[in-house]
Amino acid sequence: MIEIRHLTKIYDDKIVLQNINLDINNGDFVVIMGPSGSGKSTFLSIISGLSRPTEGSVCYDDINISKLPESDVGKFRNSKIGFVFQKFNLMENLTVYENILPPVIIAEKKITKKDIFELLKRFEIDNLSDVKVKRLSGGEQQRVALARALVNDPELLIADEPTANLDYRLKNEVIDTFKKIHYQGKTIIVATHDRVFTEIEGARIINMINGKIAEMV
Amino acid sequence: MKIGKEFNIFLFSIKLLLKRKSSYYIFLILMVLVFFIASASFITASIKKELILTHEELPDIVIQRVIGGRQQYIPMDYIDKIVSIPGIKSILPRVWGYYYFDYSGVNFSIVGIDPLEPFYKKSLEENIKHIKTDDLIKRDDWMILGNGVRRLFSEIGYVDYAYFKKPNGEYIKLRRFDYLTQESAIFTNDIILISQNTARKLLGMDDDYVSDIVVNVYNKNEVVTIAAKIRDILKDARTVTKKDVLNSYQNVFNYKLGFFITLFGVLIFTMMVIVIDKLGGLSETEKLEIGVLKATGWTTSDVLRLKFYESSFLVLQAFIIGVLLAVIYVYILKAPIMMNIFSGYASLKTEYQLIFAVDFKTLFLIFIAIVPFYIAAIIIPTYRIATLDTYEVFK
Structure with a gap:
């Protein structure tokens, strides 16, 4: 369970997030909606430990990651959280397989090459393992980013605008993938403009405006 | 870790x-x-x-004769004039010069040696394995080649012998006797050792002249003083000490x-x-x-x-x-x-x-x-x- 309490983030005197309180249960599918600049991405970056809050706390069960030393946050993120970025943030000159490696290299648990290929197969990109990602289509790149996020089998998958750069067909593919991952018992938090996510059965919808939670469904 | x-x-x-x-x-x-x-x-x-x-092999003093700024051959009797200077350990007259090998457009150093002279005998024994210096005394038509000369000669087919032109245009045929080792190449690379008689013929030098005279002294602190005494006696001589060379x-x-x-x-x-x-x-x-x-x-x-x-x-x-x-x-x-x-x-x-x-x-x-x-x-x-x-x- 994730307990978010009094979360505030101020950048250069500008309040980006203001006193956010939220509980997310294991297995939840949380969809965060809201206009650009509403603080969705900042919120995701803080709950994933990529940024620190100005005030407040983010607790995973009893662990407050906002107070953990940087090295422990890294280890925590590596084992518990997978993150998919809007622009995928893949290393373009590396191959698909090499792009999956960063979380594996520093993982506490052993992940074999076979495990990685099984994952690539799940996302139907095993035949592209030796191809540089810059040669892939947007949809293929998105699947590589997803595979990288899931390779350490994290409990939580966070995605920032995962369908923003995709056409209609690919968008549906990605949504199906998220549904499958959720069906396997993972907790998913997605920040998006895409209303299609709100139609996912059982999804909790959170609307953010001006750094505050305006509505929770 | x-x-x-x-x-x-x-x-x-x-x-x-x-x-x-x-x-x-x-x-x-x-x-x-x-x-x-x-x-x-x-x-x-x-x-x-x-x-x-x-540096270790350089002589303490080299005496050259300079007239009008140009180096000349030195009369052998100059040795008699300086032999009595106290502190001199040895005096060695040298016959040497450059020979222009026009076929290849290259200058070689020709050094005439006396195989019986202790200095040359020792040098030959140090630089050529199993050398029999007695064989060199019997004849004059031999040559010992530095490594660079050896390579150049073999490139143009001069393996066992070579022809050299005297100042009067006549040719002398010299047979290869041996090679110098490759160590201390800087001064031996372009060298051809021949008998003093042959060297005189190739350099157009009379029997009572030499190219320069090398002097070694007992006390290295006295090199400058002895060089000054030599210049006092030999008015047209220039002395080059080991220190001058190093400078x-x-x-x-x-x-x-x-x-x-x-x-x-x-x-x-x-x-x-x-x-x-x-x-x-x-x-x-x-x-x-x-x-x-x-x-x-x-x-x-x-x-x-x-x-x-x-x-x-x-x-x-x-x-x-x-x-x-x-x-x-x-x-x-x-x-x-x-x-x-x-x-x-x-x-x-x-x-x-x-x-x-x-x-x-x-x-x-x-x-x-x-x-x-x-x-x-x-x-x-x-x-x-x-x-x-x-x-x-x-x-």
Whole structure:
């Protein structure tokens, strides 16, 4: 369970997030909606430990990651959280397989090459393992980013605008993938403009405006 | 620190390095710089070693006869005039000169020797294995070749004998007797040892003249005094002491040192440009890489170690390959072009064998000027980026 309490983030005197309180249960599918600049991405970056809050706390069960030393946050993120970025943030000159490696290299648990290929197969990109990602289509790149996020089998998958750069067909593919991952018992938090996510059965919808939670469904 | 994890970080750092085009440019620049400086250092060290070896063999005083600024042959009776100067250990008249081999357009040094004379006998025995000096006394038509001459002669088919032209246009046929060893090549490379009689014929020198006279003394502190006494007695003589010779070498080296410092300046300047460029910030690709690593759970320490391996691998490879190429260039390819700048023997076309000598101090200096600076130039901006909020890095 994730307990978010009094979360505030101020950048250069500008309040980006203001006193956010939220509980997310294991297995939840949380969809965060809201206009650009509403603080969705900042919120995701803080709950994933990529940024620190100005005030407040983010607790995973009893662990407050906002107070953990940087090295422990890294280890925590590596084992518990997978993150998919809007622009995928893949290393373009590396191959698909090499792009999956960063979380594996520093993982506490052993992940074999076979495990990685099984994952690539799940996302139907095993035949592209030796191809540089810059040669892939947007949809293929998105699947590589997803595979990288899931390779350490994290409990939580966070995605920032995962369908923003995709056409209609690919968008549906990605949504199906998220549904499958959720069906396997993972907790998913997605920040998006895409209303299609709100139609996912059982999804909790959170609307953010001006750094505050305006509505929770 | 787990070895398996560390090794994987190292392997991944190499992957990232090899996939970045800029790495190859930087590698090339660093390698070329190291190559030039190391080559210059090897040549200098080699010549220095050669001169140290040669220095021990130099005579204390060489007497030359100079008239109107030009060197002339010296009458043999000059020896009688100086033999009674106290402190002189030995006096050796020398018959030698240059012979222009017009077929190849090359000057050789011709040295006429008396195999029975103790100095020459000792030198021959030191430089030629199993030599029988008695065989040399029986006839005059022999020659002993330096290594450069040997190579040049074999290229034009002069294997067992060669023809030499006297000043009157007649030819003398000389048979090859033996070769000199390759050690101390600087003065033996272009040399042809022949009998004194033959040398006189080729140089057009009368029997009662010699090229110069070599004097050795008992007390090395008295060299200057004895040289002055010689000049007092022989009014048209010039004396060249061992110290004078070394001073002239020193002058040559001073100019070479200037050349070396210039090269080193170029190295420092280039390193500064690279360092300033890197300190100004990493490329967008490198920033993204650091952001991805952090986002997937890498700590700042993990990222710094990755960048340390990456930069060390690049700069050490550049250093090692640069030095190895310099070794090949200097000692195997004989340093074409650069050797002419350094040797000062360009007027004699015969090749000079560089003795293997490494100046570890200079190599260490090059290492210090490049390796830590480059690594620091990568690590410092990496630290700046890696300690930012990861989300900031992607913005």
